[in-house]
Amino acid sequence: MTRPGIRLVVGAWDDLRHDASSIRQAVFVHEQSVPLKLEYDAADAISLHAVAYDADGTPLGTGRLLPDGHIGRMAVHRHGRGLGVGGSILDALIDEARRRGHGRLLLHAQTRAQAFYETRGFQAEGDEFLEAGIVHVLMSLRLDDRAPDLPAEPPAGAA
Numbered sequence: 001m002t003r004p005g006i007r008l009v010v011g012a013w014d015d016l017r018h019d020a021s022s023i024r025q026a027v028f029v030h031e032q033s034v035p036l037k038l039e040y041d042a043a044d045a046i047s048l049h050a051v052a053y054d055a056d057g058t059p060l061g062t063g064r065l066l067p068d069g070h071i072g073r074m075a076v077h078r079h080g081r082g083l084g085v086g087g088s089i090l091d092a093l094i095d096e097a098r099r100r101g102h103g104r105l106l107l108h109a110q111t112r113a114q115a116f117y118e119t120r121g122f123q124a125e126g127d128e129f130l131e132a133g134i135v136h137v138l139m140s141l142r143l144d145d146r147a148p149d150l151p152a153e154p155p156a157g158a159a
Helices: 013-031 085-099 111-118
Strands: 007-012 048-053 059-065 070-076 104-110 123-131 134-142
Touching (some): 013 070, 048 085
Antiparallel strands (some): 059 070, 104 134, 123 134
16 A cells, blocks of 8 residues: 555656666665666566655655566665655555466565565565675565465576
């Protein structure tokens, strides 16, 4: 559910690239020192993207759903944190995954965000690992018990 005052747009990379990129650069590249060359990949062009905006149209957060059911690049700009932005984005991506018939979702969560994903039903699997110099954990959410499992690892750079 989208919170009052937050507008959520779901669409293609070509349509949301500018706003999604501005958030990802602010959060991943500037705040977390992820190298720019690691931040963008071929999966952007084939993924469904979600961008949340405030009432003034300022981009607040973003995330993406890959065609194989991996969620990644979840980021909320500093001025949008604590407003339910991340939850709104994640809920929209989960809803879209259900519509597309995915039985299970996977994501690489930064360990400091693990509890956030757990509030949406994701469960940690396996050991912690480093990705772009940041400690992560693989998490999954079963949407349909009848669906086959996804491979545990997404394509390179899919997180």
